[in-house]
Amino acid sequence: MHFSRSVHIVGCHSEGEVGDVIVGGVLNVPGNTMFDKLRHFETEKDGLRQFLLNEPRGRASMNVNVVLPPCDPRADAGFLIMESEEYAPMSGSNTICTTTVLLETGMVAMKEPTTEVVLDTAAGLVTVTAECEAGKCKSVEFNNVPAFVLELDYPVHVPGLGKVSVDIAYGGMMYVLVDAPSLGMAVHNQYAAKLVEIGERIKRAVEAVYTPVHPEIPGIRGFSVIEFTEPPITEGQDQTMVASNAVVVSPGRFDRSPCGTGTCARLAVMHARGQIAEGQILKHRSIIGTEFISRIRGFAKVGSHPAVLPTVKGRAWITSFKQMVLDPQDPFPEGFRVGDQWHIEEKQA
Numbered sequence: 615m616h617f618s619r620s621v622h623i624v625g626c627h628s629e630g631e632v633g634d635v636i637v638g639g640v641l642n643v644p645g646n647t648m649f650d651k652l653r654h655f656e657t658e659k660d661g662l663r664q665f666l667l668n669e670p671r672g673r674a675s676m677n678v679n680v681v682l683p684p685c686d687p688r689a690d691a692g693f694l695i696m697e698s699e700e701y702a703p704m705s706g707s708n709t710i711c712t713t714t715v716l717l718e719t720g721m722v723a724m725k726e727p728t729t730e731v732v733l734d735t736a737a738g739l740v741t742v743t744a745e746c747e748a749g750k751c752k753s754v755e756f757n758n759v760p761a762f763v764l765e766l767d768y769p770v771h772v773p774g775l776g777k778v779s780v781d782i783a784y785g786g787m788m789y790v791l792v793d794a795p796s797l798g799m800a801v802h803n804q805y806a807a808k809l810v811e812i813g814e815r816i817k818r819a820v821e822a823v824y825t826p827v828h829p830e831i832p833g834i835r836g837f838s839v840i841e842f843t844e845p846p847i848t849e850g851q852d853q854t855m856v857a858s859n860a861v862v863v864s865p866g867r868f869d870r871s872p873c874g875t876g877t878c879a880r881l882a883v884m885h886a887r888g889q890i891a892e893g894q895i896l897k898h899r900s901i902i903g904t905e906f907i908s909r910i911r912g913f914a915k916v917g918s919h920p921a922v923l924p925t926v927k928g929r930a931w932i933t934s935f936k937q938m939v940l941d942p943q944d945p946f947p948e949g950f951r952v953g954d955q956w957h958i959e960e961k962q963a
């Protein structure tokens with residue numbers, strides 16, 4: 615049997631969020647930087663993303679990463695992140711999945727008790743430290759690119775909601791952040807459907823009046839995601855700071871993990887508000903109760919913006935080894951979406 619595509623994938627999730635990793639069947643693409651390669655996939659090879667993420671092969675709540683040779687010689691590997699609506703420049707849960715797969719399958723040599731890995735991403739170099747024991751990555755901690763705030767308390771008029779106050783920040787993706795209690799809700803499953811619907815509405819209202827642009831990587835512009843937050847509380851004998859959040863990933867579903875880039879954007883906002891100091895731990899909790907452990911490891915400047923250097927730690931588990939194939943007779947080579955799962959907007963319906 616001849617197949618038009620045959621892609622080798624290691625299935626993985628980080629704290630609940632699926633981040634499958636392509637380890638074979640996809641060739642390198644041209645580009646001097648990983649951002650160039652991202653653009654190449656976007657313009658020339660987007661069929662791969664649609665093939666893997668849309669139904670019937672994919673589903674609304676998943677991501678797929680493609681491992682490629684790095685552009686920066688300091689890196690061990692490069693990778694690009696494919697999400698339902700976009701190629702994310704950087705992603706925390708996907709970094710943790712990709713590192714776990716690289717080390718646990720031997721694509722990058724594992725050293726116990728810790729392995730240092732340098733990953734080339736479209737947002738820049740990310741250094742990673744994995745705690746390893748008996749061939750398993752027990753945790754993966756990554757030093758993310760600088761995160762910074764563009765706006766605090768930005769007022770926006772949202773149809774049906776009135777004036778909503780949002781923060782705007784970059785944590786590897788561009789975020790709109792909204793305090794859930796300010797809308798009379800909490801980051802809780804009982805509000806999930808409503809938060810997702812309202813979240814997409816707020817994001818569109820902000821998009822209509824504000825276009826964020828990364829000052830050093832102008833190709834990174836526009837909003838990816840919206841993050842609902844709850845105020846931090848302290849827990850346990852050591853009074854660790856803990857906060858819940860839920861990130862709405864387009865076209866309308868919650869990140870199952872505590873969202874790594876969302877955590878970094880949150881650290882930048884909390885620091886700008888004087889709510890967190892360098893080195894202080896923030897446990898960021900997801901809608902399913904899983905956690906990333908984060909802190910600010912230092913400071914930087916991005917363009918004219920003061921920035922924090924965020925570090926985030928989480929875990930990932932391999933779930934499968936699979937080969938996705940395309941029968942040339944299959945009527946859905948790039949899959950399809952149905953409005954019951956994919957939050958399809960009226961104009962698209």
Ligand SMILES: O=C(O)[C@H]1NCC[C@@H]1O
Binds near residue numbers: 677
């Ligand atoms: O951890 C993150 O940064 C993300 N998880 C899925 C959506 C975001 O890329």
